[in-house]
Amino acid sequence: MSIYDKITTAKDLVLEVKAHGLSTNLEDMCRAQDIFGNSTVEELEALATDNGRRDTDGNPDQFGSWSSGKEGTQKIFYQIIFTIWSWEEATKYYNEHSNPFYIEGREAVKTCDAQKAEIARKDDSISVLNGAVTEYKEALNEQFELNENLKAELEAKDAEIIKLKARLYDLMSK
DSSP: OOTTTTOOSHHHHHHHHHHHOOOOOHHHHHHHHHHHHTSOHHHHHHHHHOOSOBOTTSSBOTTSSOOOSOOOSHHHHHHHHHHHSOHHHHHHHHHHHTOHHHHHHHHHHHHHHHHHHHHHHHHHHHHHHHHHHHHHHHHHHHHHHHHHHHHHHHHHHHHHHHHHHHHHHHHHHO
């Protein structure tokens, strides 16, 4: 028979432990594991991040400086999970939900991923623009070659006109 049998939520268990301390009796530890195992992720996260601070709207302010003067549940919560869970699982949970460096790192990774996606999108745009520039250069080269050919033909026609004028002058002067 556990002293935690009447407790159904993780919050109630945390409040009980806060008031009377954590029982290390095997039945009590099993019941605590059962209570935490049947709790929602949102409830556990609320207990893990409640450090007594509140922002101006009354919401939990995990890393801010506002204070309501009340003691949070975070310390008791982690005391319980480090007792009833394996050290690896408890540490992982702490890192994912309460460790400011882990959370900042996770946000930095999201920012990097967004920037990588933006860079990839811009690289695609640059590739498309490079293709258009290459096509334009080829068209200009073709136009330049056409102009050079026309210039050569024009010079040849001018030379022929000069020859014809010289012949006409020779004929007129005879």
